[in-house]
Amino acid sequence: MLVEMIFAGFGGQGIMTLGMTLAYAGMIEDKNVAWIPSYGPEMRGGTANCNVIISDDVIGSPTTDTPGAVMVMNLPSFHKFEPKIKPGGTLIVNSSLISDVSKRDDIKSFYLDTAGVAKELGNLVFAGMVALGGLNEAMNLVKTESLEMALKKLLPEHRHKLIPLNVEALGRGAALVKNGS
Amino acid sequence: MSESQRELMKGNHAMCLGAIRSGARAYYGYPITPQNEATEYMSFHMPKAGGSFIQAESEIAAINMVFGAAAAGVRAMTSSSSPGISLKQEGISYIAMAELPCVIANVVRCGPGLGNIAPHQGDYFQATRGGGHGDYRTITLAPASVQEMAQLTYKAFDLADEYRNPSLILSDGVIGQMMEPVDLATIPAKDAPKKDWAVGLGQDKRERNVHTTIYLEPEDMAQMHLKLIDKYDRIRREVQYYEEFRTEDADILIVSYGNSSRVARTAIRHLREEGKVKAGMLRTISLWPYPYRILNEIASNYKAILVLEMNWGQMVEDVRLAIGDKTPIHFAGKHGGLLFTPAEIEEFVCAIDKDPNNPKTAWTPIR
Amino acid sequence: MSDVKTIAEPVQEKLVFDRPKSLTKRGFTYCPGCGHGVIHRLVAELIDEFGVQDRAIGMASVGCSVFSYWFFDCDFISCAHGRAPATATGVKRAHPDAFVFSYQGDGDLASIGMAEIMHAANRGEQITVIFVNNAIYGMTGGQMAPTTLENMVTTTSPLGRDPILAGGPIRMVEILANLDGVAFAARGSSSSPRNILKAKAYMKKAFRSQIEKKGFGIVEILSNCNTNWRKTPQEANKFIDEEMVKAFPLGVYKDVFADKSKK
Numbered sequence: 001m002l003v004e005m006i007f008a009g010f011g012g013q014g015i016m017t018l019g020m021t022l023a024y025a026g027m028i029e030d031k032n033v034a035w036i037p038s039y040g041p042e043m044r045g046g047t048a049n050c051n052v053i054i055s056d057d058v059i060g061s062p063t064t065d066t067p068g069a070v071m072v073m074n075l076p077s078f079h080k081f082e083p084k085i086k087p088g089g090t091l092i093v094n095s096s097l098i099s100d101v102s103k104r105d106d107i108k109s110f111y112l113d114t115a116g117v118a119k120e121l122g123n124l125v126f127a128g129m130v131a132l133g134g135l136n137e138a139m140n141l142v143k144t145e146s147l148e149m150a151l152k153k154l155l156p157e158h159r160h161k162l163i164p165l166n167v168e169a170l171g172r173g174a175a176l177v178k179n180g181s
Numbered sequence: 182m183s184e185s186q187r188e189l190m191k192g193n194h195a196m197c198l199g200a201i202r203s204g205a206r207a208y209y210g211y212p213i214t215p216q217n218e219a220t221e222y223m224s225f226h227m228p229k230a231g232g233s234f235i236q237a238e239s240e241i242a243a244i245n246m247v248f249g250a251a252a253a254g255v256r257a258m259t260s261s262s263s264p265g266i267s268l269k270q271e272g273i274s275y276i277a278m279a280e281l282p283c284v285i286a287n288v289v290r291c292g293p294g295l296g297n298i299a300p301h302q303g304d305y306f307q308a309t310r311g312g313g314h315g316d317y318r319t320i321t322l323a324p325a326s327v328q329e330m331a332q333l334t335y336k337a338f339d340l341a342d343e344y345r346n347p348s349l350i351l352s353d354g355v356i357g358q359m360m361e362p363v364d365l366a367t368i369p370a371k372d373a374p375k376k377d378w379a380v381g382l383g384q385d386k387r388e389r390n391v392h393t394t395i396y397l398e399p400e401d402m403a404q405m406h407l408k409l410i411d412k413y414d415r416i417r418r419e420v421q422y423y424e425e426f427r428t429e430d431a432d433i434l435i436v437s438y439g440n441s442s443r444v445a446r447t448a449i450r451h452l453r454e455e456g457k458v459k460a461g462m463l464r465t466i467s468l469w470p471y472p473y474r475i476l477n478e479i480a481s482n483y484k485a486i487l488v489l490e491m492n493w494g495q496m497v498e499d500v501r502l503a504i505g506d507k508t509p510i511h512f513a514g515k516h517g518g519l520l521f522t523p524a525e526i527e528e529f530v531c532a533i534d535k536d537p538n539n540p541k542t543a544w545t546p547i548r
Numbered sequence: 549m550s551d552v553k554t555i556a557e558p559v560q561e562k563l564v565f566d567r568p569k570s571l572t573k574r575g576f577t578y579c580p581g582c583g584h585g586v587i588h589r590l591v592a593e594l595i596d597e598f599g600v601q602d603r604a605i606g607m608a609s610v611g612c613s614v615f616s617y618w619f620f621d622c623d624f625i626s627c628a629h630g631r632a633p634a635t636a637t638g639v640k641r642a643h644p645d646a647f648v649f650s651y652q653g654d655g656d657l658a659s660i661g662m663a664e665i666m667h668a669a670n671r672g673e674q675i676t677v678i679f680v681n682n683a684i685y686g687m688t689g690g691q692m693a694p695t696t697l698e699n700m701v702t703t704t705s706p707l708g709r710d711p712i713l714a715g716g717p718i719r720m721v722e723i724l725a726n727l728d729g730v731a732f733a734a735r736g737s738s739s740s741p742r743n744i745l746k747a748k749a750y751m752k753k754a755f756r757s758q759i760e761k762k763g764f765g766i767v768e769i770l771s772n773c774n775t776n777w778r779k780t781p782q783e784a785n786k787f788i789d790e791e792m793v794k795a796f797p798l799g800v801y802k803d804v805f806a807d808k809s810k811k
C-alpha cells in the first residue's frame with residue numbers, strides 16, 4: 001500500500017492537525033508515515049496544506065504532485081489540487097464552503113456538508129474531523145480506534161474531553177461517504 | 182517494531198532528542214529559519230535534562246560556547262542554518278585544531294547570501310572540505326529521514342568522542358520540518374563518556390589539561406598536522422556509511438543523499454513498476470568521509486551514473502574522484518530551493534539509459 | 549447609520565496628508581498594526597524635509613525590515629545580520645557627503661550586531677541609526693531578544709525570560725550615550741500619535757548630527773510586535789506604554805546641540 005494525500009484549506013481550519021492525526025494513526029498501525037507542511041511555491045496563495053503519506057514500504061519523496069487523494073476545505077484549494085489527483089484517485093470536498101463540483105469522471109468525488117454535521121454536534125470546529133472521517137472511509141486507511149488513539153496523543157490533556165465528539169464527527173463523516181454523498 | 186516505542190516527530194525535534202539521549206548536556210544556538218524548532222525545543226528540554234541552554238548573542242558566540250563546553254568534557258551541540266553556519270566556521274576550525282568533540286547541525290537553506298529558507302544542498306563543499314581556515318575535516322553525516330535525524334545525531338556524538346573531532350549533521354528544511362516516526366528504542370538514553378583530558382576540577386590530583394590551537398614553531402605545527410592527518414586517515418578507513426537501494430540488477434546507478442535521495446527512491450520504484458529502466462541508488466550517508474571505496478568497486482557494473490543534487494554540482498566531484506573515467510557520469514541539479522519531482526528524475530534516467538554517453542548531460546571537470 | 553450621505557455639499561479639497569516622496573508606491577507588507585510602517589514613514593518624511601533623497605543610502609538589516617528597500621525610494625544595501633553599521637561605515641567613508649542610515653531591529657543591533665554598533669558609534673561614524681526595539685525576534689517567529697523584558701514568554705524562553713540565566717533587557721542608547729563618538733542618542737516610542745511626533749523630533753536631531761557632521765546619531769524607537777506578543781495592536785501599544793517603558797525609559801540621553809547651548 002502507498003497512499004499519497006494532500007490536505008488543503010485556509011489557516012485556522014485545522015488542516016495541519018488533521019493531517020497529523022491521520023499520520024499518527026497510520027504509525028499506530030505500524031505503517032510507514034510522513035507528514036510535511038506545504039513548502040516552497042505551494043505556500044503562497046492563501047491556502048495552508050500538508051502532504052500525508054501512508055505506506056507499507058519505506059517512504060521516498062515526502063511530497064507529491066500527483067496525489068492519490070485530496071481533501072479540500074476551501075475553494076482556492078479545490079481549484080489548485082482537484083486537477084492534480086491521479087486517475088482513479090479520491091476527492092473529498094467540503095461542500096459547506098465549496099459549491100463547485102468536479103467535472104472529472106476519472107476520480108471518485110464526495111461532497112460533505114461538514115459544517116452542517118459539525119453544527120449538529122454543537123461546534124464548527126468538528127468540520128475537519130467530519131471530512132477526515134469521510135476520507136478515511138473512502139480510502140479505507142486506518143481503524144477509527146487508531147484515529148482516536150492519535151487524538152489522545154496529539155491533543156493537550158485539557159482538550160481530551162472533546163475526543164468523544166471528535167470520534168463521533170469521524171463516524172458521521174464516514175457515514176456520509178458510505179451513503180454516497 | 183513495538184508501537185509504543187514509536188513517536189511521530191519533526192526532524193528538528195528528533196535531532197535534539199537524539200542529542201539529549203546520547204548524553205548531550207549543553208546546547209547553544211541562535212535563531213534562524215528553518216532550524217528554529219531545534220533552538221526552541223532545546224530551550225525547554227535541555228534544562229529539563231539537567232543540561233545548559235543559552236540563546237547566544239550570535240552564531241559566533243554559540244560555537245565558542247560549544248568550544249568551552251566541549252573542552253570541559255560535556256557533550257555539546259549547536260545548530261543553525263547556512264548563513265549562521267558560515268559564521269561558525271572560525272570556531273569550528275579552532276575546535277578541530279584543539280581536537281575537541283562536538284556536534285554542529287546545519288539545516289541547510291538556499292544561498293548564497295540570505296537566499297531563502299527553502300531546502301537546498303549548496304553547503305556540501307563547506308561541510309565536507311573543512312569549511313573554515315586551515316587543513317582539517319569534520320565528520321559529516323546526512324540524514325534522509327526523521328528517524329535518521331535522531332539516530333545519526335546520536336551517532337555523531339559517539340564518533341566525535343571516539344575521534345576527538347567535530348561532527349556535522351547536514352540536513353535541510355524538508356527533513357527538519359517534516360514529521361515521521363522515530364523508533365525511540367534505537368536511541369536509548371545514556372550517559373556521555375568521562376574525559377580525562379577535559380579542563381575542570383581536582384587539578385591537585387592530576388596533570389593540568391591545556392587545549393590550544395597555536396603552535397608557533399613550524400616543526401611543532403607539522404607534528405600536530407601529522408597527528409591530525411593520521412586521525413583523518415583512520416576516520417576515512419573506518420567511517421564510510423551508505424545505503425544501497427536496488428543496485429543488484431540496475432543498469433543506471435543514481436548517487437544522491439538527503440532529501441533528493443528520497444525523491445530518487447520514488448522515481449526508481451516507479452521506473453521499475455512501469456518496466457522502463459532498471460535503476461538503483463547508492464545513497465551516501467557519510468559525506469566526509471565519502472564512501473569512495475564502494476563507489477569505486479561497483480561503478481563499472483552500470484551503464485551510467487546519475488548524480489542528483491539540489492545545487493549545481495558539488496558531490497558530483499567526489500563521485501568523479503571515486504570512479505574516474507570508469508563509467509560515464511551525468512549530473513542533474515535543482516535550484517532556488519525547489520524540490521526534485523519523481524517525474525523529472527524519471528525523465529533524466531530514461532534519457533541517460535537511451536544515450537549513456539550523451540555529452541549534453543555528461544559531467545566532466547574538463548571544460 | 550442613516551445620515552451617512554449628508555456630506556453632500558462640495559468639500560474644498562486641501563491636501564493635509566500625502567505619501568512622502570522618499571517612499572515607493574509599494575504597500576507595506578508588515579503585519580497590521582506593526583510599528584515598522586509608521587517608523588518607515590517618519591524616516592521618509594525626514595529624508596524629504598532635509599532634502600537628501602538624492603544622496604540617501606540606506607542599510608537594511610536582517611529581520612522583519614529586511615525588505616525595507618522595497619519601501620524606501622533611495623539607494624539601499626541589504627546587509628548581513630548585525631553588520632549594517634560596518635557596511636554603513638564602508639559606504640560613508642567612500643561617500644562622506646551621502647546621507648547614510650541603517651534601519652535595524654533589536655536582535656540585529658543588540659545581539660548579533662553588538663560589536664559593529666559599539667565600534668561604529670565609538671569611531672563617531674557620521675551615520676544615523678534607526679533602531680526599532682520590539683523586544684522580540686519578529687521575523688523568525690517570536691524568539692527571545694536581548695531586549696525581551698524580564699519574565700516575558702517567548703518561544704525560546706518558554707517559562708519567561710529568567711534574568712539569572714538569560715540576563716535582563718539591554719538598554720542600548722544608555723550604553724551608547726557614554727561613547728565619545730556619539731553626538732545624539734535618544735529613545736522614543738511609536739505607541740501613540742503624541743509619542744510618534746516626539747520620536748520624529750528625536751530622529752530629526754539624529755539626522756542633523758550627520759548632516760552637520762557632529763557625529764554618530766541613534767534613535768531607539770519602542771515598537772510593538774502584536775503578532776508575536778499575541779496581542780491586538782491596541783493591547784500591544786498599551787503594553788509599550790505601561791510595561792516596556794519601565795525597562796526602557798523614554799528621553800534624550802545625549803545631545804550635542806543641547807550641550808553646546810548649555811556652555
Ligand SMILES: Cc1ncc(C[n+]2csc(CCOP(=O)(O)OP(=O)(O)O)c2C)c(N)n1
Pocket residue numbers: 211212213214240264265268295610611612613629652653654655656657682684685686687688693773
Ligand atoms: C547569520 C544569521 N543568523 C540568523 C539569521 C536569522 N534571522 C533572521 S531575522 C532574525 C531576527 C531579527 O530580529 P530583530 O532584529 O529583532 O528584528 P524584527 O524581526 O523583530 O523586526 C534572525 C535571527 C540570519 N538571517 N542570519
